[in-house]
Amino acid sequence: MMERRNLREGLGMETDLIKSACSLAMAANSTPHRSYISDKPASYAIFAFPGSGTLDGWFSSKSFGNTSVDLKLFPSLRSIGNDELAVVNAKFFQQFRDLLKENFQLSDKIRFEHLLKDYQLSEEVSRAVRENRKVIFTGHSSGAPIAIFATILFLQQNRIPAFCVTFGSPLVGNQIFGHALRRENWVDYFVHFVMRYDIIPRVLLSPLSSIKGELQSVLPCFNPSQLESIARSQQASSSFYEVMRNVLSVASHAACSVMGCSNSLMQTVTSLIELSPYRPFGTYVFCTGKGRMFSLKNSDAILQLLFYSLQLNNQEVVTDVAYRNFKDHLEYGIEIPNNLGKEDIVDLEHLQLQLPSNEMGSIETAIKELGLSTRAILCLTAARESEKQKQRNQDRIDGNRKKIEDLLRGLQEYRVRGEIQEVGYYDAFKRQKDSEDFRANVKRLELAGIWDEIIEMLKRYELPDTFERRRDWVELGTRFRRLMEPLDIANYYRHSKDEDTGPYMRPEESRQPRPKRYRYSQIWLENAEGKPAGYFSESCFWAEVEDLRMHTSDQNKVQDPLAAFEKVKDRVLKLEENVLLWVTNGLLRRDVFFEKSTFVKWWETLPLWHQYGSRIAALVKEDGRKLPSVAD
Incomplete structure (x- = not known):
């Protein structure tokens, strides 16, 4: 059945808190000279981190800019029996490490705030913990991965709850990364808001070599004053095509895996083409831009939705969709305050092709506003069935x-x-x-x-x-x-x-x-x-x-x-x-x-x-x- 859940029940946070986090996250990107900005409403302390506006802040020299996680810093980010290390984006990880003291020694007794280089940030986090405030880390765009790493380290060192709310976040880690967070029962602390057309949550599914030129040209459009001229350019359309071509490869391979396919052609292709290691984790809230929001927790299903919700229909023009790719990335400051809480979030975990008649309104809305095809629903259903098979x-x-x-x-x-x-x-x-x-x-x-x-x-x-x-x-x-x-x-x-x-x-x-x-x-x-x-x-x-x-x-x-x-x-x-x-x-x-x-x-x-x-x-x-x- 389709389920409708209010914010507190579904995400564990109040509407006003998420709105405050969104406002602070968007503001942080306007102050890149500061390592963070903060806000302290009644019972929470919110910390927002700015991102990087240059390509060098996103990719290292490798195709996908990935590196193995530092186990001395994050001992939890590995599989236990298989002893595989999580893989993360090297540039985002380095930006987070820049917030920490050099040559620190971790121990069971050390607290998160003791690791921070910024004295003011350390003091504010420490005060929030002493005052029993809930700590929220947030970020927009490439500031979001910094918030994610900060949350994990806080959970690891303090062993008390902290939340992470991101807006338009690029992907951060691989399947082991999400596996480790689910194993530690931390995954419910992470909520990611994604506008339907926003290209940034998909961009790291492409290798640097295929999108470097186009991205370098269109990154300035994230300055609102240059949005119109650049986002409708040929480079913007080309970057959209390249990203979605790579997202298709990753999503198709993942769908074959969860469906148990043994397609020899797919195996041959994947042996020749390097696929992105990055995968989603946590709760994703997809915003349609029309006031409605849909949530998903199944990481395989989220990956499919990242692809299928960004398909063109016959009436759409590529340049218009490419324009929306970049415009939507700047729209969280409008979408979240104006529409969050107006309607309950629709839970897509139980989306299927045949539903009771009283649920058809919800599925028709989801199909229409997220642009889901029959194949998309089949892939989402297969992802859910794969998780059920694990339980069986x-x-x-x-x-x-x-x-x-x-x-x-x-x-x-x-x-x-x-x-x-x-x-x-x-x-x-x-x-x-x-x-x-x-x-x-x-x-x-x-x-x-x-x-x-x-x-x-x-x-x-x-x-x-x-x-x-x-x-x-x-x-x-x-x-x-x-x-x-x-x-x-x-x-x-x-x-x-x-x-x-x-x-x-x-x-x-x-x-x-x-x-x-x-x-x-x-x-x-x-x-x-x-x-x-x-x-x-x-x-x-x-x-x-x-x-x-x-x-x-x-x-x-x-x-x-x-x-x-x-x-x-x-x-x-x-x-x-x-x-x-x-x-x-x-x-x-x-x-x-x-x-x-x-x-x-x-x-x-x-x-x-x-x-x-x-x-x-x-x-x-x-x-x-x-x-x-x-x-x-």
Whole structure:
């Protein structure tokens, strides 16, 4: 069904607040010599940033002017399991960094305002936080990306709400950028107003090489006094054609992806043509210029609407539309104050071809005023269905939880039975002598299959963006990893796979034999707990033991045990340090220290002088066994 929502319900902000933000954002572009301007109504503090009026402020030397985000500044802007960094516009990102102090050190306790170079801006933000005012960052045109980056850093450092309202904003980041904001549940704080004909929200979908000449010529038209003469020029029409040609390529490729098309021609074309990495995120409010406004949150659907709402009809002249491209970019100061709040915003999330009769008025209005064709509605519907499919995938995975927990319970019982018989969990499984070991292996293979399917979905972004932040799955993944990975390591060394493919763990993450099902679930926990990569490596304990054993006590490979020990001494000391920590935290159990465990037998081959001085000697000999004397 089509839905009508008032501003407070739909966007979380009052009409007057958005009008104030719009007025301030437009005014900021008239004061480019200042880093920001502000306004402080009753319960809010609004900060607006000016943009750049030159092409150099938009594009770097690359085709799309993109760069990977700085994780030291924005650690949240990445995918978790896939560990892909968000890509952002380099020039906008640099303009934002110019607002920050040089050589600052981030920490959990540092606040957003402490990072700002401008003392007055820092003081105003700090005062707003102390006074419990809601903080709003805003910007028009290329000032909007600065507001977006400021909002993300504020949310990241303060962990309290802040809103970002933009007007005619160019695109800022790639799919990972939006994915990360949705995962952190920050995306609802971003609202972008876009006039139907405004070319600027589409312009970064084109490479610099295809539009540089035309844009350089028409940028002065953003000065209202030069609008008429330049915006109706041949260069303006050419820039419109070039931008829309590239938007068509991006939108068509995205539509094929969400529809699951396997068009070989499309794959060939995209392998030859570099497509823009930028994608929309947040809530978009499309303004028709006739008083009506339509909202969308689905990023794939927004991308389609950016293309289809700017199609020519048979009566439109190219020069007139090109003129509107640039005129609309200057119209927010008129459109928002005059029309915002007159009618409820129509939510297009549920737009479809067939609706109940009482909803037909809304869809007919949307189709007419946004110029949507049947194909456009099909693409919007496909984008919505793609998001629904992600939810269905998650529901199916949630349906496997009981099975996963039952299998894990069976492995836990297998472990306890081994401890009662003084047989280590790892060593029993590695030997595979009893029927219980065989049954444990069947459970291992079944669990591996279930989790590998989950990981494949995550790799292809076929689950909701919030999945990896769900506490129930973080906890289940941690239980799974700690019970399952020792068995996989045992199986790996039981079959001497290290002789063909090397040790289970390698410094090169991409070449590790270690399955992604464990790498992903470890990263989930580290991200949830705010710990650095590798912090929760306890499930890899046996892999490190096996590799150190190969280096220090393998009689076929080690000619001089003392020399061999010296080479890995630091690794041994680090392992012993971790053993103490993991035992204290209950992450290593007593079966590790059984007399015939792989770990104890290896540790007892280490030089006696090391054993006597070791911090874990008491743990290894806790059953009363004594260290041999030096004479022995």
